[in-house]
Amino acid sequence: MFDPNKYRKDFxxxxxGIKMQGHPLVWLDNASTTFKTxxxxxxxxxxxxxxxxxxxxxDYDLCFKVDSEIEKTRDVVAxxxxxxxxxxxxxxxxxxxxxxxxxxxxxxYLKKGDEILLTEAEHASNVLPWYKVREMxxxxxxxxxxxxxxxLTVENVKKSITANTKIVSIAQVTNVLGYIVPIKEIAALCHxxxxxxxxxxxxxxxxxxxDVQDLDCDxxxxxxxxxxxxxxxxxxxxxxxxxxxxxxxxxxxxxxAKFDMCGDASFLEPPMRFxxxxxxxxxxxxxxxxxxxxxxxxxxxxxxxETELRKYAVDRILKTGNATIYNPDAEAGIITFNIKDVFxxxxxxxxxxxxxxxxxxxxxxxxxMDFLGTVATVRASFYFYTTKEDVDALVDAIAHGKEFLxxxx
Amino acid sequence: xxxxEISPQxxxxxxxxxxxxxxxxxxxxxxxxxxxxxxxSTNCIDDFDVYLLSVDGLVKDAMFDGVACTISTASTxxxxxxxxxxxxxxxxxxxxxxxxxxxxxxxxxxxxxEALAFRNTxxxxxxxxxxxxxxxxxxxMIEKEEKK
Numbered sequence: 001m002f003d004p005n006k007y008r009k010d011f012x013x014x015x016x017g018i019k020m021q022g023h024p025l026v027w028l029d030n031a032s033t034t035f036k037t038x039x040x041x042x043x044x045x046x047x048x049x050x051x052x053x054x055x056x057x058x059d060y061d062l063c064f065k066v067d068s069e070i071e072k073t074r075d076v077v078a079x080x081x082x083x084x085x086x087x088x089x090x091x092x093x094x095x096x097x098x099x100x101x102x103x104x105x106x107x108x109y110l111k112k113g114d115e116i117l118l119t120e121a122e123h124a125s126n127v128l129p130w131y132k133v134r135e136m137x138x139x140x141x142x143x144x145x146x147x148x149x150x151x152l153t154v155e156n157v158k159k160s161i162t163a164n165t166k167i168v169s170i171a172q173v174t175n176v177l178g179y180i181v182p183i184k185e186i187a188a189l190c191h192x193x194x195x196x197x198x199x200x201x202x203x204x205x206x207x208x209x210x211d212v213q214d215l216d217c218d219x220x221x222x223x224x225x226x227x228x229x230x231x232x233x234x235x236x237x238x239x240x241x242x243x244x245x246x247x248x249x250x251x252x253x254x255x256x257a258k259f260d261m262c263g264d265a266s267f268l269e270p271p272m273r274f275x276x277x278x279x280x281x282x283x284x285x286x287x288x289x290x291x292x293x294x295x296x297x298x299x300x301x302x303x304x305x306e307t308e309l310r311k312y313a314v315d316r317i318l319k320t321g322n323a324t325i326y327n328p329d330a331e332a333g334i335i336t337f338n339i340k341d342v343f344x345x346x347x348x349x350x351x352x353x354x355x356x357x358x359x360x361x362x363x364x365x366x367x368x369m370d371f372l373g374t375v376a377t378v379r380a381s382f383y384f385y386t387t388k389e390d391v392d393a394l395v396d397a398i399a400h401g402k403e404f405l406x407x408x409x
Numbered sequence: 410x411x412x413x414e415i416s417p418q419x420x421x422x423x424x425x426x427x428x429x430x431x432x433x434x435x436x437x438x439x440x441x442x443x444x445x446x447x448x449x450s451t452n453c454i455d456d457f458d459v460y461l462l463s464v465d466g467l468v469k470d471a472m473f474d475g476v477a478c479t480i481s482t483a484s485t486x487x488x489x490x491x492x493x494x495x496x497x498x499x500x501x502x503x504x505x506x507x508x509x510x511x512x513x514x515x516x517x518x519x520x521x522x523e524a525l526a527f528r529n530t531x532x533x534x535x536x537x538x539x540x541x542x543x544x545x546x547x548x549x550m551i552e553k554e555e556k557k
Binding site (some may be wrong): 073250343344345346352353360361362375376404405407408 | 417420421424425453454455456475478479480523524529532533536539
């Protein structure tokens with residue numbers, strides 16, 4: 001039996017008696033960020049307290065240590081997602097990773113008449129970089145239709161693919177609806193049609209086992225801060241042959257092999273080619289501690305627990321009769337809902353007044369019209385340290401939703 | 410002269426009344442006669458247009474239209490209520506007093522009337538912006554009119 005309390009003691013934000021509006025903090029905004037473990041915090045602090053130095057070609061011991069810790073992180077991240085170390089590029093986060101693929105790969109190889117396929121449930125960071133590619137290359141951006149519930153099916157991908165499709169870029173778990181997308185089948189379908197598959201793993205990698213060899217995706221982007229790691233650090237996984245074909249998004253120190261003032265420059269091989277400038281060293285080291293922490297718990301244990309907790313929450317919320325849930329059958333620990341007759345933003349403020357952190361949001365207009373039938377929703381999102389008591393606090397607040405103006409009195 | 414005491418229950422009722430039955434929400438029949446300005450924020454969902462019709466330094470009509478939360482809808486509707494009929498000097502004074510109240514500074518209760526219902530907005534810091542968005546937009550529009 002999975003016990004979240006076993007882990008809560010490792011998180012200062014969960015054991016320090018933090019209060020919000022006079023109530024014990026109930027953190028249900030894990031899809032936006034997660035809390036950090038002692039090990040992550042002390043790893044960062046140790047770097048600054050005991051071995052601060054820059055990475056790359058240091059001739060002294062401290063720098064050698066930093067370099068080897070960075071490469072150890074690459075190994076740890078690689079084995080976490082079933083990749084090779086040379087296929088792991090450190091970025092500032094998912095957004096940076098997706099932009100790197102868009103600018104470094106797509107803008108180089110796509111041309112007028114080519115097509116990029118996305119879905120209408122994508123996060124802005126998996127839409128806007130492709131709009132830039134469209135602007136730069138003349139390629140078109142089209143959307144794969146979702147089912148009535150907002151699910152992406154292999155069938156719909158198959159129907160959308162044309163002879164011009166060159167890239168499919170989709171989230172493995174969408175940030176609003178929380179469905180798990182059948183990436184493996186979609187990858188096989190894409191490859192039969194010579195299409196590159198880019199996967200936004202921001203909401204999947206922290207919550208379920210992801211093995212890039214098994215999935216056979218071409219690129220995978222994710223962030224450290226959504227898996228207990230620091231902010232400002234993320235990963236782009238790419239098949240090595242693709243990374244080799246890809247241009248750097250930024251040039252400068254740390255990524256060139258040599259250059260001269262006549263304008264000649266040669267770049268290092270991946271992944272270093274994509275890591276120009278002084279890296280987010282504390283972030284990289286913190287990411288290692290985070291990945292080690294969640295790996296020790298076990299990603300399938302995390303997934304199983306979150307699915308169970310989600311069922312418990314959906315049942316209890318629906319029992320109040322005071323809320324609409326827009327994704328009752330989704331798999332991931334993301335529940336998108338509205339309290340009856342309360343505007344999403346007012347509901348989120350009311351939850352704040354009870355110490356509960358949830359996020360209200362207005363989503364892509366098309367998704368709203370087609371699937372949600374509302375202009376805005378509230379999102380509660382879980383992690384392995386979320387307890388039934390956290391869910392109970394949410395349920396209790398929802399049951400009292402009509403008192404939402406009490407937040408001010 | 411003491412103003413009447415406004416109880417939390419009355420404040421709730423004022424806010425809910427203007428949220429559920431806003432008097433000034435919608436597009437004006439002749440929008441070309443109005444000055445219009447967009448009010449939105451990256452911190453919240455609120456996203457609406459504010460309309461101002463003025464003649465010779467006098468507010469003839471004020472309206473708003475779009476998506477807004479309870480605090481933002483009700484505070485904007487009450488703003489429109491209070492503004493109509495005021496000259497620009499009085500209008501700016503009203504807005505100034507309201508802003509002072511929200512910022513929890515001394516203010517002139519007399520002019521605010523129903524807008525006093527928002528005096529606790531500071532309790533929910535994230536909603537301060539919602540309670541003031543239309544007010545600062547309207548102030549900007551009045552200043553623009555004055556420069557014409």
